[in-house]
Amino acid sequence: MEAARFVATVFVCAAGLWPLAEAQTGAPFTYQGQTFVMDDFAVLFDTSLLGRERTRLFTAYLSNSQEGKARVAKAGSSDAQIVWKSMTVDERATFLSVTKALDVLQPIKGPLSWLDRIEEIHGDKSFATGREWDPNQAFRLWARMTPDGIAAVRKQIPLRNACKNQPASWNGDSVNHPDFCASGGFEFDRKTDKDPLPNVQFNITTASACADIDLDYERGLAHFSRSNSDVLAGDHSVKFRNKFCDFGVRRFP
Amino acid sequence: MCRVMIAAFVVLTAVYGDAQQPAALARADQFFASLERALRDSPDVLPYVADSTPVLATILRKEPRTAKAWQLEPALAITLTDRELRDYVVTRANLALVCGLEVMRRFPLPTITRQQVEELNPRQIYAPAAAAAGLDQDCVTLDSRPQQRAWITDRPQLNTWLQMPFSASQAKTTFARRGSEQGNAQIESNLAYLRSVAGSAQFDTEVAAVAGLPPDAVVVGSVINLMAYARLDRPSPQLLLVTPLSW
Numbered sequence: 387m388e389a390a391r392f393v394a395t396v397f398v399c400a401a402g403l404w405p406l407a408e409a410q411t412g413a414p415f416t417y418q419g420q421t422f423v424m425d426d427f428a429v430l431f432d433t434s435l436l437g438r439e440r441t442r443l444f445t446a447y448l449s450n451s452q453e454g455k456a457r458v459a460k461a462g463s464s465d466a467q468i469v470w471k472s473m474t475v476d477e478r479a480t481f482l483s484v485t486k487a488l489d490v491l492q493p494i495k496g497p498l499s500w501l502d503r504i505e506e507i508h509g510d511k512s513f514a515t516g517r518e519w520d521p522n523q524a525f526r527l528w529a530r531m532t533p534d535g536i537a538a539v540r541k542q543i544p545l546r547n548a549c550k551n552q553p554a555s556w557n558g559d560s561v562n563h564p565d566f567c568a569s570g571g572f573e574f575d576r577k578t579d580k581d582p583l584p585n586v587q588f589n590i591t592t593a594s595a596c597a598d599i600d601l602d603y604e605r606g607l608a609h610f611s612r613s614n615s616d617v618l619a620g621d622h623s624v625k626f627r628n629k630f631c632d633f634g635v636r637r638f639p
Numbered sequence: 640m641c642r643v644m645i646a647a648f649v650v651l652t653a654v655y656g657d658a659q660q661p662a663a664l665a666r667a668d669q670f671f672a673s674l675e676r677a678l679r680d681s682p683d684v685l686p687y688v689a690d691s692t693p694v695l696a697t698i699l700r701k702e703p704r705t706a707k708a709w710q711l712e713p714a715l716a717i718t719l720t721d722r723e724l725r726d727y728v729v730t731r732a733n734l735a736l737v738c739g740l741e742v743m744r745r746f747p748l749p750t751i752t753r754q755q756v757e758e759l760n761p762r763q764i765y766a767p768a769a770a771a772a773g774l775d776q777d778c779v780t781l782d783s784r785p786q787q788r789a790w791i792t793d794r795p796q797l798n799t800w801l802q803m804p805f806s807a808s809q810a811k812t813t814f815a816r817r818g819s820e821q822g823n824a825q826i827e828s829n830l831a832y833l834r835s836v837a838g839s840a841q842f843d844t845e846v847a848a849v850a851g852l853p854p855d856a857v858v859v860g861s862v863i864n865l866m867a868y869a870r871l872d873r874p875s876p877q878l879l880l881v882t883p884l885s886w
Contacts, residue, residue, distance in 0.1 A: 520835075520836055521749065521836050521886075522836050522837075522886045556704075557704075557707050573841075574845065576704075577885075581789050581790065602885075604753065605775070605779070605780045606756065606775050606777040606778075606779035606780050606883075607739060607742050607743075607748065607751060607756055607777045607779060607864065608751055608752060608753045608756060608777075609885060609886075610748040610749070610751065610832075610833065610836075610864075610884075610886075611748065611749060611750060611751050611752065612749050612750065620752070620753075
């Protein structure tokens with residue numbers, strides 16, 4: 387009798403939770419042979435600090451940037467959720483992983499507050515032309531930073547990884563990326579701790595406040611592969627979670 | 640009148656300076672291209688940085704990102720002699736070059752995977768002893784094993800590198816023998832890919848500042864799988880330092 391009651395209770399609970407689980411996680415999708423699930427828009431853009439920052443950046447991106455406006459036009463709606471769903475999974479995963487990493491790396495307020503606005507969200511291919519991005523232009527955000535943000539990155543201010551509850555240092559050296567603002571000026575490059583990967587990389591042009599922000603998942607020669615900054619490729623999503631916690635996309639099942 | 644003349648002088652100086660910059664960068668690109676050809680045939684950076692040793696050491700001590708690029712703790716870097724710093728960089732750079740070219744002769748970099756590098760394991764060909772010192776199979780970075788930082792933090796660790804039984808001349812001989820076997824077209828393709836993505840030479844005002852040089856005296860560009868810093872305020876450009884290429 388007790389056993390039957392237990393089974394019934396489990397069944398009722400499971401049946402009750404199922405719609406909730408459905409509502410929070412989208413349908414599984416396959417990317418380069420791996421299956422993932424991505425949280426729903428309502429979860430990703432919720433009322434948490436990260437959710438509010440994502441909402442601020444994404445709505446401003448749709449209203450103000452050339453690419454965002456083009457996406458609104460193509461989606462036939464200015465509703466952020468509709469436009470979000472019209473984006474490719476790799477574009478969405480790039481936005482989610484970069485914003486999550488910046489949220490986790492905290493001084494007092496997370497480096498997300500260093501972003502004034504996003505200009506472009508890059509997956510594997512250009513939204514405007516449909517062509518593959520060059521490897522150093524794929525899987526990243528092109529954004530404008532606040533003056534405080536630029537100063538903080540230049541000075542390499544102490545950070546803390548809130549996911550691991552550990553200090554996070556700055557590290558390394560790399561060539562500057564092309565200045566996407568094409569306005570000249572001084573460019574500099576900074577990377578966060580690479581041990582372990584992934585690190586966050588900022589390429590900044592001070593005069594225009596343009597920043598190219600991506601995550602590097604590979605070291606050595608594998609760093610030069612196209613998928614170096616692709617959070618959905620290989621074991622990158624696992625590496626991301628191990629360093630920066632859940633970003634809203636998980637391997638499935 | 641005086642103010643007008645001063646303003647005109649400032650404007651003319653700026654215009655002249657702007658006109659000089661593209662020429663300087665073009666000169667740097669030529670230098671890096673010739674250096675790439677030379678290092679491809681003979682992967683040893685020592686002859687090119689030998690005369691720059693004091694500046695190389697100054698940059699590594701004063702610009703932490705360059706020491707960190709070779710996974711050398713900046714606090715340790717400031718305690719090392721010029722010669723120690725140079726020898727450490729040369730050993731690491733030469734290993735990165737020979738192993739990098741070995742990988743590049745076999746696999747296209749745009750689609751390369753960690754597994755391919757690990758299976759080829761060029762470290763085993765050129766510097767098996769470096770495995771014990773934590774060098775990855777591709778000879779570019781130190782690996783980060785659990786509970787162990789991929790970082791040179793003390794002198795005993797550094798001494799392991801300075802005493803590494805890696806011979807640049809032996810590696811060159813091995814490389815030259817293997818270089819004649821196959822893969823030249825693949826290397827050409829990979830080098831073109833790296834050059835196209837890494838882009839042209841750029842001024843590095845931060846490195847120039849720590850080296851005590853004018854802002855437009857130091858340029859950085861890609862050379863095979865390395866980033867090369869060179870000074871331009873000499874009749875011929877001079878290599879100052881190399882770090883692993885990254886973007």
